Amino acid sequence: MAKLCAKGKAAAKRKFKVYPSAYANMYASGVCSGKITPGGKKNKKAGGGMIKPMYGSGGQVAGLARKKRMSCA
Numbered sequence: 001m002a003k004l005c006a007k008g009k010a011a012a013k014r015k016f017k018v019y020p021s022a023y024a025n026m027y028a029s030g031v032c033s034g035k036i037t038p039g040g041k042k043n044k045k046a047g048g049g050m051i052k053p054m055y056g057s058g059g060q061v062a063g064l065a066r067k068k069r070m071s072c073a
Contacts, residue, residue, distance in 0.1 A: 004028045004032055007032065007038070008027075008030075008032035011028065011031045011038040012024040012025070015027060
């Protein structure tokens, strides 16, 4: 098991009332790996946001095709 960096521990102690907790350790781990900045904002690499419009022409949800049902005769 890897040890947490001093920067991550200090940031977790500032942010949480109780430091040795699961949430605080997860936050400290994120700071040490560079996924979370101690200021509170996540990196832009994490992604998110809509790229395509949600509704296409005709009010149907874009990107989802309807399946044809096969009848069991």
